[in-house]
Amino acid sequence: MxxxxxxxxxxxxxxxxxxxxxxxxxxxxxxxxxxxxxxxFQEMAIDTALEEEIRTYSELRETAEQAAVDKAADSYAMNxxxxxxxxxxxxxxxxxxxxxxxxxxxxxxxxxxxxxAHRKDDFLHQEExxxxxxxxxxxxxxxxVVVYLVPLFIIALTFNIVSGERERTTxxxxxxxPVSVYRLIGLKLLLRGSAVGGxxxxxxxxxxxLRGEGVSLSxxxxxxxxxxxxxxxxxxxxxxxxxxxxxxxxxxxILISCWIVWVFVIPACIQMAASTLxxxxxxxxxxxxxxxVETEVRVDPAGLLEDWYEENPEMRPENFDPDMYNFPLFWMxxxxxxxxxxxxxxxxxxxxxxxxxxxxxxxxLLSPAVLMQDILNELAGSGYPRYRHFINQVDRFHREHIDxxxxxxxxxxxxxxxxxxxxxxxxxxxxxxxxxxxxxxxAAAGMAGWSLILFLAGLPFIRRLQSLE
Amino acid sequence: xxxxxxxxxFRDILRDGRFRWIAGIVGILLLSSLLxxxxxxxxxxxxxxxxxxxMREQWLNQGEKNPHSAAHLGIYAFRPIPExxxxxxxxNLYTGTxxxxxxxxxxxxxxxxxxxxxxxxxxxxxxASVVMQILIPLIIIVLCFQSITSERENGTLxxxxxxxxxxxxxxxxxxxxxxxxxxxxxxxxxxxxxxALTLFSVDGGVYxxxxxxxxxxxxxxxxxxxxxxxxxxxxxxxxxxxSGSSLLILLAFWVLNCLVVPRxxxxxxxxxxxxxxxxxxxxxxxxxMREGIDGHNPADxxxxxxxxxxxxxxxxxxxxxxxxNFEGVALQESENYSNEVYNRRYSELWIRYEKQNRLRDLTxxxxxxxxxxxxxxxxxxxxxxxxxxxxxxxxxxxxxMVEEMNDALIYESDSQNYADNIRTRELWASVxxxxxxxxxxxxxxxxxxxxxxxxxxxxxxxxxxxxxxSRRLTYQSKL
Numbered sequence: 001m002x003x004x005x006x007x008x009x010x011x012x013x014x015x016x017x018x019x020x021x022x023x024x025x026x027x028x029x030x031x032x033x034x035x036x037x038x039x040x041f042q043e044m045a046i047d048t049a050l051e052e053e054i055r056t057y058s059e060l061r062e063t064a065e066q067a068a069v070d071k072a073a074d075s076y077a078m079n080x081x082x083x084x085x086x087x088x089x090x091x092x093x094x095x096x097x098x099x100x101x102x103x104x105x106x107x108x109x110x111x112x113x114x115x116x117a118h119r120k121d122d123f124l125h126q127e128e129x130x131x132x133x134x135x136x137x138x139x140x141x142x143x144x145v146v147v148y149l150v151p152l153f154i155i156a157l158t159f160n161i162v163s164g165e166r167e168r169t170t171x172x173x174x175x176x177x178p179v180s181v182y183r184l185i186g187l188k189l190l191l192r193g194s195a196v197g198g199x200x201x202x203x204x205x206x207x208x209x210l211r212g213e214g215v216s217l218s219x220x221x222x223x224x225x226x227x228x229x230x231x232x233x234x235x236x237x238x239x240x241x242x243x244x245x246x247x248x249x250x251x252x253x254i255l256i257s258c259w260i261v262w263v264f265v266i267p268a269c270i271q272m273a274a275s276t277l278x279x280x281x282x283x284x285x286x287x288x289x290x291x292x293v294e295t296e297v298r299v300d301p302a303g304l305l306e307d308w309y310e311e312n313p314e315m316r317p318e319n320f321d322p323d324m325y326n327f328p329l330f331w332m333x334x335x336x337x338x339x340x341x342x343x344x345x346x347x348x349x350x351x352x353x354x355x356x357x358x359x360x361x362x363x364x365l366l367s368p369a370v371l372m373q374d375i376l377n378e379l380a381g382s383g384y385p386r387y388r389h390f391i392n393q394v395d396r397f398h399r400e401h402i403d404x405x406x407x408x409x410x411x412x413x414x415x416x417x418x419x420x421x422x423x424x425x426x427x428x429x430x431x432x433x434x435x436x437x438x439x440x441x442x443a444a445a446g447m448a449g450w451s452l453i454l455f456l457a458g459l460p461f462i463r464r465l466q467s468l469e
Numbered sequence: 470x471x472x473x474x475x476x477x478x479f480r481d482i483l484r485d486g487r488f489r490w491i492a493g494i495v496g497i498l499l500l501s502s503l504l505x506x507x508x509x510x511x512x513x514x515x516x517x518x519x520x521x522x523x524m525r526e527q528w529l530n531q532g533e534k535n536p537h538s539a540a541h542l543g544i545y546a547f548r549p550i551p552e553x554x555x556x557x558x559x560x561n562l563y564t565g566t567x568x569x570x571x572x573x574x575x576x577x578x579x580x581x582x583x584x585x586x587x588x589x590x591x592x593x594x595x596x597a598s599v600v601m602q603i604l605i606p607l608i609i610i611v612l613c614f615q616s617i618t619s620e621r622e623n624g625t626l627x628x629x630x631x632x633x634x635x636x637x638x639x640x641x642x643x644x645x646x647x648x649x650x651x652x653x654x655x656x657x658x659x660x661x662x663x664x665a666l667t668l669f670s671v672d673g674g675v676y677x678x679x680x681x682x683x684x685x686x687x688x689x690x691x692x693x694x695x696x697x698x699x700x701x702x703x704x705x706x707x708x709x710x711x712s713g714s715s716l717l718i719l720l721a722f723w724v725l726n727c728l729v730v731p732r733x734x735x736x737x738x739x740x741x742x743x744x745x746x747x748x749x750x751x752x753x754x755x756x757x758m759r760e761g762i763d764g765h766n767p768a769d770x771x772x773x774x775x776x777x778x779x780x781x782x783x784x785x786x787x788x789x790x791x792x793x794n795f796e797g798v799a800l801q802e803s804e805n806y807s808n809e810v811y812n813r814r815y816s817e818l819w820i821r822y823e824k825q826n827r828l829r830d831l832t833x834x835x836x837x838x839x840x841x842x843x844x845x846x847x848x849x850x851x852x853x854x855x856x857x858x859x860x861x862x863x864x865x866x867x868x869x870m871v872e873e874m875n876d877a878l879i880y881e882s883d884s885q886n887y888a889d890n891i892r893t894r895e896l897w898a899s900v901x902x903x904x905x906x907x908x909x910x911x912x913x914x915x916x917x918x919x920x921x922x923x924x925x926x927x928x929x930x931x932x933x934x935x936x937x938x939s940r941r942l943t944y945q946s947k948l
Contacts, residue, residue: 034736045746105588125579129747131822132563140732248713267592283580284520287545360589
């Protein structure tokens with residue numbers, strides 16, 4: 001215990017450590033604040049959409065009630081085709097419990113759609129508005145501090161843990177102490193790692209205090225454990241470099257090179273490989289094809305309806321006149337048919353992205369930084385899997401919305417005011433906690449593997465620590 | 470003497486295994502990024518050009534219909550991809566690639582390429598600009614951090630000055646030698662870039678008429694940036710107590726410059742100049758349309774007033790008696806009103822964006838990469854100003870097209886009945902094709918003057934730094 005106290009005092013006595021801790025603390029709390037701000041922004045956007053939904057549908061209902069009193073059969077509020085096509089329902093994915101810890105892709109992947117009975121791609125391209133320069137530069141969130149900055153601080157605190165003693169000629173003095181040099185070096189690394197780890201826990205506590213509702217213990221444990229594993233990885237790397245007994249400058253250079261490779265070069269190469277091997281088709285193709293299909297389908301919407309009525313004769317209204325122009329009815333039929341014809345092409349985009357995801361899931365093993373970022377994204381719900389989970393729910397709701405209004409439109413039924421309470425509404429169902437936890441643990445296992453490899457790589461050189469030179 | 474020192478430094482660097490490794494890896498990364506950038510730029514550029522031609526064909530061949538229906542078909546305008554995007558794609562990944570130009574709506578740009586990628590993409594794309602902004606300065610740091618400290622630690626510094634070499638010449642020689650080594654990495658990449666740009670002009674013509682000037686502007690920007698790092702690295706090496714501390718200081722500056730300040734600047738800009746969410750923005754526009762700007766003149770009132778005005782103007786008492794098509798007039802009035810709404814709301818939004826951008830440029834005082842980024846993207850045509858210029862050109866075309874369609878309806882209709890007013894290809898062909906002309910270099914230079922000045926200040930400061938220190942450097946001094 002006295003050794004820990006002594007080492008701690010020694011560490012605190014140098015201004016470098018104190019400055020590093022203060023700077024890391026400032027960066028971490030700034031990252032927490034940005035993450036919390038973004039989550040609040042998303043919630044405000046969702047609340048705005050929900051308030052607008054209530055306002056719009058209240059007005060529609062009142063209009064329908066008034067139209068019933070006035071016996072105005074052609075009121076838009078009683079026309080299911082017009083309501084279904086032109087009055088949207090928000091489908092929103094609220095920020096997850098730990099969203100403030102990692103913004104991830106949540107500023108690029110949409111979290112809010114205005115769903116109508118139009119084709120899916122009509123609203124799926126909706127995106128959050130932001131200055132593209134901001135998006136390009138990325139976010140200063142807690143995940144950025146953990147993935148990018150924590151390794152740098154660890155490198156700064158440990159790069160000369162052996163070489164510094166040698167260069168100050170205190171190494172022989174250390175070896176002459178009645179303490180195992182392995183224990184001493186291990187203690188130095190552990191103290192520095194613990195200081196950084198302690199700060200990360202403080203950041204997590206700050207997030208919980210500001211936005212702690214609904215956070216499960218398993219998420220917290222995986223977050224803390226993964227952060228500890230990441231710190232351990234960089235400590236072991238530093239250990240493996242230090243035991244080579246190079247100069248401080250050489251150690252620093254090697255460590256920073258590793259950081260560059262794992263944090264910049266390999267992730268960029270993974271992304272380049274993913275987009276090259278599994279390219280997403282150009283969106284221009286989708287647009288050209290969509291317009292072509294729409295033009296062809298618009299030629300005979302009455303014919304489309306006739307085909308549908310043949311398959312569903314019980315839905316055919318008595319007064320259906322194919323020669324009479326009925327905009328909402330025809331437009332709904334056009335949307336349905338063009339969606340059916342475009343489905344194969346539209347699916348290609350999803351398939352390409354899925355293929356990229358599976359590729360990156362394997363390739364990320366090459367970089368502990370990518371693994372750690374994925375862990376943080378999973379636990380914060382800001383990664384690709386949760387987005388896909390949301391999109392699948394939007395798909396199902398869209399189908400439910402179309403079916404509700406299509407049935408009534410095709411049957412020439414009116415929408416009564418009392419039916420407004422039963423109109424389909426989107427309710428987001430969160431993934432069960434075990435799924436993101438499982439995905440995060442898979443990535444954590446990759447990091448643990450790296451730590452083991454590095455430790456084993458350093459072991460043959462460990463005897464060198466005993467040498468006076 | 471400068472030449473001798475430079476040659477010696479150059480040879481020493483080339484003999485250093487670390488340089489060969491680092492230069493080799495960075496050189497390969499630079500060439501790969503150029504190749505990937507060229508391939509991406511060529512294919513996207515070709516896709517967009519082809520899609521734009523298809524849009525025109527679809528517009529012309531849309532068949533016979535009411536002009537308002539044609540206005541609803543509209544066209545999609547595809548953002549062109551300039552050749553220099555192969556070096557710096559700028560904000561292209563985060564702006565939509567296309568915008569639907571149709572009646573009634575000033576639509577937002579759709580299909581951000583970043584949305585078709587995974588979280589790993591946020592680590593940064595491997596582009597030539599990223600390699601030059603982040604990795605080349607690192608090479609310079611690696612080459613320079615112990616340039617002076619090692620001489621001091623080896624005891625050779627005093628010997629050098631004892632020969633009568635002036636410190637300023639010593640620094641100049643060291644910097645020139647290092648610059649020569651860095652150029653070994655850059656020259657092959659520059660040749661590759663020039664070849665790629667030449668291939669563009671052979672294949673299908675260049676996008677920018679002033680591409681030579683833009684390329685020169687970009688090259689000067691990057692050279693200035695490298696010189697800043699050269700000067701700072703040499704100066705820090707001169708004043709640092711040891712090679713280790715020199716490396717630490719320079720790496721701290723590099724991290725601040727390349728990593729911390731860009732992200733912090735972005736979040737700071739958002740906090741100081743917040744912008745509405747997409748939902749809020751769309752609702753503000755919808756509310757303005759419904760209720761009138763500033764809450765006056767809701768839509769029904771506007772329509773009633775229009776009818777009264779036309780009746781009075783033409784001395785009639787019913788729509789059927791009007792010599793012009795009422796629906797067409799109403800549509801154009803509605804367009805005029807909505808244009809006002811969009812002008813107001815989009816200009817509010819874009820002013821906010823530009824304030825954010827200006828604040829971000831200001832952080833170039835602390836981190837030169839922020840100033841360089843703006844210059845590089847501006848020269849490449851992949852910055853906000855170029856995007857806004859394209860968006861405004863597209864919107865102008867949209868308004869012109871809609872007005873043409875409405876005018877045809879208003880003045881050339883035989884009937885007030887929508888279904889009777891059918892037009893043919895002749896009308897569609899009378900609308901000129903959307904033919905976008907990018908801004909010239911003069912406008913680009915005006916927009917870039919602020920970050921260019923900041924970069925210039927850094928160049929002077931960075932260049933002067935080691936030479937100011939050189940006055941204190943003698944063979945007797947502790948430096």
